[in-house]
Amino acid sequence: TADLRSDTLTRPTDAMREAMAWAPVGDDVYGEDPTILALQSQVAELLGHEDALFTPSGSMANQLGVRLHVAPGQELIADDLAHVLRAEMGAAAVLSGISARSWHANAGLLDVDAAMALAVTDGGAYQVGTSCVVVENTHNFGGGTVQPLEAMRELHRRAHERGMAVHLDGARLWNAHVATGVPLADYAACADTVSVCLSKGLGAPVGSLLVGSRAHMEQARVWRKRFGGGMRQAGILAAAGQFALEHQLERLADDHERCQRVARAVAATRGDAVDPAAVHTNILVLHVAPAGWSASDFIAATGERGVLGYAMGPEHVRFVWHLDVDDAQTDHAAAVLTDLVSQQA
Amino acid sequence: TADLRSDTLTRPTDAMREAMAWAPVGDDVYGEDPTILALQSQVAELLGHEDALFTPSGSMANQLGVRLHVAPGQELIADDLAHVLRAEMGAAAVLSGISARSWHANAGLLDVDAAMALAVTDGGAYQVGTSCVVVENTHNFGGGTVQPLEAMRELHRRAHERGMAVHLDGARLWNAHVATGVPLADYAACADTVSVCLSKGLGAPVGSLLVGSRAHMEQARVWRKRFGGGMRQAGILAAAGQFALEHQLERLADDHERCQRVARAVAATRGDAVDPAAVHTNILVLHVAPAGWSASDFIAATGERGVLGYAMGPEHVRFVWHLDVDDAQTDHAAAVLTDLVSQQA
Amino acid sequence: TADLRSDTLTRPTDAMREAMAWAPVGDDVYGEDPTILALQSQVAELLGHEDALFTPSGSMANQLGVRLHVAPGQELIADDLAHVLRAEMGAAAVLSGISARSWHANAGLLDVDAAMALAVTDGGAYQVGTSCVVVENTHNFGGGTVQPLEAMRELHRRAHERGMAVHLDGARLWNAHVATGVPLADYAACADTVSVCLSKGLGAPVGSLLVGSRAHMEQARVWRKRFGGGMRQAGILAAAGQFALEHQLERLADDHERCQRVARAVAATRGDAVDPAAVHTNILVLHVAPAGWSASDFIAATGERGVLGYAMGPEHVRFVWHLDVDDAQTDHAAAVLTDLVSQQA
Amino acid sequence: TADLRSDTLTRPTDAMREAMAWAPVGDDVYGEDPTILALQSQVAELLGHEDALFTPSGSMANQLGVRLHVAPGQELIADDLAHVLRAEMGAAAVLSGISARSWHANAGLLDVDAAMALAVTDGGAYQVGTSCVVVENTHNFGGGTVQPLEAMRELHRRAHERGMAVHLDGARLWNAHVATGVPLADYAACADTVSVCLSKGLGAPVGSLLVGSRAHMEQARVWRKRFGGGMRQAGILAAAGQFALEHQLERLADDHERCQRVARAVAATRGDAVDPAAVHTNILVLHVAPAGWSASDFIAATGERGVLGYAMGPEHVRFVWHLDVDDAQTDHAAAVLTDLVSQQA
Numbered sequence A, B, C, D: 001t002a003d004l005r006s007d008t009l010t011r012p013t014d015a016m017r018e019a020m021a022w023a024p025v026g027d028d029v030y031g032e033d034p035t036i037l038a039l040q041s042q043v044a045e046l047l048g049h050e051d052a053l054f055t056p057s058g059s060m061a062n063q064l065g066v067r068l069h070v071a072p073g074q075e076l077i078a079d080d081l082a083h084v085l086r087a088e089m090g091a092a093a094v095l096s097g098i099s100a101r102s103w104h105a106n107a108g109l110l111d112v113d114a115a116m117a118l119a120v121t122d123g124g125a126y127q128v129g130t131s132c133v134v135v136e137n138t139h140n141f142g143g144g145t146v147q148p149l150e151a152m153r154e155l156h157r158r159a160h161e162r163g164m165a166v167h168l169d170g171a172r173l174w175n176a177h178v179a180t181g182v183p184l185a186d187y188a189a190c191a192d193t194v195s196v197c198l199s200k201g202l203g204a205p206v207g208s209l210l211v212g213s214r215a216h217m218e219q220a221r222v223w224r225k226r227f228g229g230g231m232r233q234a235g236i237l238a239a240a241g242q243f244a245l246e247h248q249l250e251r252l253a254d255d256h257e258r259c260q261r262v263a264r265a266v267a268a269t270r271g272d273a274v275d276p277a278a279v280h281t282n283i284l285v286l287h288v289a290p291a292g293w294s295a296s297d298f299i300a301a302t303g304e305r306g307v308l309g310y311a312m313g314p315e316h317v318r319f320v321w322h323l324d325v326d327d328a329q330t331d332h333a334a335a336v337l338t339d340l341v342s343q344q345a
């Protein structure tokens, strides 16, 4: 079976488990876990920000980030497929009283003009003020698309000119970096805060980090406790992150290559299902409606043949490559997907 | 001076003041104010719903409406100029933990396909579910535009098919009714809850109502108290509403005619400032950028010549007709606006 | 019938109605209603604070006050019968994310040591910090009891020493002032913000005010809009407040005298039902359990004989004197209550 | 050094680390982590409830529990030292809009009459309704005190009679069980939901569980994701919990014995500092004010001599025994504390 439902499925390797087992730990709620402190420093430095904070999930890292920038009753804006609006269960409104509006973006790709046109920064006391723009790179529901660095720079500049902060949802920023060779810090320089996840392509079992200024991280630490994210001897988890950054970052290129290979195979069979040029990293989204399939039927059919994926709405399906998927599984997936799209459902 | 900043500026006439002065009253927090009860019944009947609830503001009526339909952590969707998202200070997130996304709509006009494409109703336990679509008719920031009844009916049908409620922000539904002749109840039949305002074109000093089912109004009454909107002998205010419905509803046609007259005058001078066919009711939005004006400079210039308006963002200005603006003031406004758009700023 | 359920039941007199009818008005959301502005100035001056803000209810005035002092995730403390905790529907938590704890107070009377012992002002980043103490004067569920000025001064001093603000719920501060002769400003000097109600003993139909510093009132104005409390030509309501302050303030003494008279009559019959010395103003609470009554049965029995009251929990009943209760109704109430407490239920 | 600041400081032993390293894992956000599932079943069974849910912290377990029982705008009640009100950063208000009041309890010991007197269950539409009573056993800020089973049973019965739920904050329920021999399930039968912590005395690095009905746990799973507590391959952490339950539960008796030994030593020197009979488990609270010490000076003094503790307010200090404190450290602590309390500061 090829389990391509998500790259969150990655499991720790034996070597990673060894690293975790013997990590020095302390009480991180008191800021005394040495492995957590080391990982936070390492990730802050990688991303070129002052400090970092470990969190139990990417959602919590994002929610802490936007909390720092947007007061209750103010607004964030994001594209209408953004994870922070679509897949975090309304947390920004519930936890922080943050209002939101969204612009439409094809394949999640950043449209700076649309974002700037949506923002309201002169609303005075009678309109909601837009305090923060969220960008997601790579973009999950957009199909793993990479945001161009130039667009991110322009967004950052124009947002700051109008007094808005930028939060980068970088759950898969690692994939953008590996796909393009752009240094992580160059992307991260386009945002006031950045979240990154250890538990997706990197292959760690649990954990994300928020990075930003020292003052912001101090505030975020208090809010992390309030959100219930204060963990004690979390160094066990951080050790997996250290291991992943050393040993499992560059290999994301293999996931991208495998995903691209399947995209090309499917496109060769049925060009309206996917454009390989739009498959930037490890996520393959197929449009199965033109072939007469509903998303749920298609996923059921692939599942019967040992290829697990995810229905994204009624017409699209998603397959995600990761550490636990090898070449043989990839070949099998290519065969199954190619075969199914070429059938009329 | 012609004060065209907003139709909320309307002041009670002497006859309305007499009606208010002698209204029978009781304690409405206990549900014992006879004038409130009578107005609630009258408006519920006009709109063809079971019951109604009086509120101190249109914002509170809208916020009670969406509260009924959307649980904390769930989502409402609306167009990106909607009053409920733009001008209610993020209340849905703050008061009710309601998340939001928006579709883009030209002049606020309802795009049912865009709304339906945005909604997520199959997200399961991992995505925010869209529980409510908000429609605004007439649309304030859209320029007083009237939503076609057919579009509202289609929205209502398709939303219900997918398990979503519809809330109609009908602050100026009176204007839509007078402009088109469509019965109020026909519009209101396209929504589960409807808010209407007494204090805008109708000319009452204070008050709005929410209408909907009896069960919904009972819940809304409790939440009204929680929001701080429980008023005691509010019948004084309701009497103004009764008076306005009897004496000041049909005259909205005068506001529309005056507004249209000025739209035509401006368009005759400078066709890129406004399309009179897009001016449906009492709100005139001019695009002043093509004439070289910034919105704020233009408003300053009209103000110096006794015509008060409102800058809507950097390039547009708004002028609103209402009870306290007569033909002479309208002629003056037409002269000033025509003159200014024909100058290069 | 003597309707003694609450002093919120007061209805405007003819003279007050005349004053309301002809009040000059403007759009108060824009800060342009002259009668609102005049009333706000008058009340601010009466209470010795910089500025005031009109609100549709006492709950909203209280909720704006505590919002100013307590950030989300911080705490207010109050006695366990306080209106702000018991009768405002959990609004502080819902609207502002404010946590709370309570101290126990006999008859609502302020126990400064208990309040100070409860407060946590050295909790650092691991405990909730107490940001505000709320005092209620007179105390509604405490039975209209007056807080001693010295206790209020001590609370204010000790709270400020520890960095906490004080909010005074002065819905019935007028009654305290009339009962004791202590100037309103002396009470109000013991708090950072004060709410007062026009619609209870003062007899206005609708409205309350929050007073405090100019900076606080500016913030409160924005939050009032967010809470849905922005009203347009609210000067109609403010005129009733002006009238009440001029003509109906000193007469609260009559309510106090009548309430005391009934307290004495009941106590003469049955000393365990009430201690007249604990009846400070216009609220009479009787302990009916010793006479064998349940509160609800007792209220049913008085109601059958034309005396309406309110069951406060299982053993106590409440009767409130106000503008619309005269000597004859008072005599009748005394007869009925005396008779019923002397019967075994 | 004896680090007695908290039992959260416990670090995993080598044997526990081995167990963690080789735990089978899956994606727990999808409910597919076998070790998480096994631990949840084990703890649910131990506590006699249908199901359990793993969380990153005890705060999150408590917050999910109260969320299930209390709708926004309703109320929970707890004693005024309760962790849920004092040490969870106001989370119930922020995350769930839950209002609160508190009763006073000596040493945190449950006073059922006080709790029942505080609850309001007949408030109708005008008062906050009390939906949940929270009990903490053992009681942290009360000094590790054990709640008598009979009191808990009475509370449960009387709360249910009045329509209220009971949530048991059982972060240290293990200690109560070991101290008294009362089965865990007997305590847990007195509550609708129970939280327990693995990372305190039990010695696991991270994790807590909420237990309750299957329907409640399903809801809690959705809210856990919203709160940012969804972790992926969390089985690594659950394996530590399994190990702790097998190997490190009964040894809590050693902590209790050591703590009691020090309590007696101190009391023998200075009887007003502590009553050994009130020291039930692993937490020693000393009243140092009678000896002339401030809490912060005392903690500084013990710290200089290698005994780390925690200042609880201005007059009390806390020392907590746990897995990483042995007999020698205990003897040293006894010597230091005895010496210091016998000095005049």
Ligand SMILES: [Ca+2]
Pocket: A058, A059, A062, A083, A084, A169, A171
């Ligand atoms: Ca994310």
Ligand SMILES: [Ca+2]
Pocket: A007, A008, A009, A010, A011, A198, A199, A200, A203, A204, A205, A206, D232, D233
């Ligand atoms: Ca993983």
Ligand SMILES: [Ca+2]
Pocket: B007, B008, B009, B010, B011, B198, B199, B200, B203, B204, B205, B206, C232, C233
């Ligand atoms: Ca008006």
Ligand SMILES: [Ca+2]
Pocket: C058, C059, C062, C083, C084, C169, C171
């Ligand atoms: Ca009050």
Ligand SMILES: [Ca+2]
Pocket: B232, B233, C007, C008, C009, C010, C011, C198, C199, C200, C203, C204, C205, C206
């Ligand atoms: Ca009244």
Ligand SMILES: [Ca+2]
Pocket: A232, A233, D007, D008, D009, D010, D011, D198, D199, D200, D203, D204, D205, D206
């Ligand atoms: Ca631990």
